[in-house]
Amino acid sequence: MQQDIEKLKTEITSAIAASENLDTLEEIRVSSLGKKGSVSGLMKGLGGMTPEERKEMGPILNALKTDIANEIADRKATLEEVALNARLLEEKLDVTLPPRDRQQGSIHPISQVMDEIAEIFASLGFDVAEGPDLETDFYNFTALNIPEEHPARQMHDTFYLKPDANGDRKVLRTHTSPVQIRTMVNKEPPIRIIAPGRTYRSDSDATHTPMFHQVEGLVIDKDTHLGHLKGTLEAFLKAFFEVDAVTLRLRPSYFPFTEPSMEVDVQCSFEGGTVKIGDGNDWLEVLGSGMVHRKVLEACDLDPSVYQGFAFGCGIDRLAMLKYGMNDLRAFFDSDLRWLRHYGFSALNIPTIAGGLS
Ligand code: DAH
16 A cells, blocks of 8 residues: 555656646646545545554655645746746847937928928917918919919919819919918917918929928018018028028018018028028028018908008028028939938937027
8 A cells, every 4th residue: 555655656746747837737736636636535545444544544645645735836836937937038028129220211301491490480489370282262362462364373383273163273372371361361360370381383493393392471460560570580590590690681572462572682602602691792582571461451351450460481492402502402302312311300300499400
């Protein structure tokens, strides 16, 4: 009997030692210590023994039971540790992995310049307004005091869409000025907005592309005058070109939606083949502007005897070319990776007034 017990113990312990996973170990536990297990069977046998036999065998069987339970517990701990280590190894994530050495992708100079402009005007208290690229004739022309048959319509080389059922033709907006109207119709003065975005004209050469970008500015309030316009533009151009001072020249001009209208030049020099903004003997035209025409205010249900304001419109592509020394506008839209890598900006350097624009 005692030999049988020793043999059973050896069998079970070697099976425990050989078990390679928790499932097999559990099977061993059930087949030895479980209700119908071999050790439990022997324990049951105690009941049929004489008191002497029981006295002798009781402690032996109890020891067997305890030893096997301990062995199983030890093995279980070992196997659990092995399983955990295997899982840790499999799910390992090396957070020390260095980033790719060269940054992929960059911010297009146009986007960069738009961000710079928005940042400057935000610091002057302007909101950014938006309008659709596909405009109605009313917003793009009529409400801006450019009635049908007005010669200014020809000046714009407009892309027209096919007429709808009512005979109305939508246009690809030829300028950002329709956003002025949309803003005045929807908002109570005081208004201070800029509206950067895409614009379209049927024109293409080294300085013109059929799609280009403009930024519109609009201020409407009760006492707005030309001095505010000039001061705003000076502050903007000084910040944009990152120079200590700019000198502006306001030249009389004509736009149907402003009266008076002015084209604005900045003083610059072309010495050494590069443009330097700020001082010098030359002038560079940078934008169109003026005091909002009373007819435009009236078209937006604003009373011109109460409200006045100024507006300006500026080509963003041209500003980008001037600031960052690019001379062919078409390269902006060629998607040439070498060009984009060279002229693009880091996505992580967001322009701020305090931290520097470019
Ligand atoms: N919309 C004009 C253009 O595309 C530019 C412009 C001129 C806008 C004068 C204005 C302005 O707001 O006041 O040529």
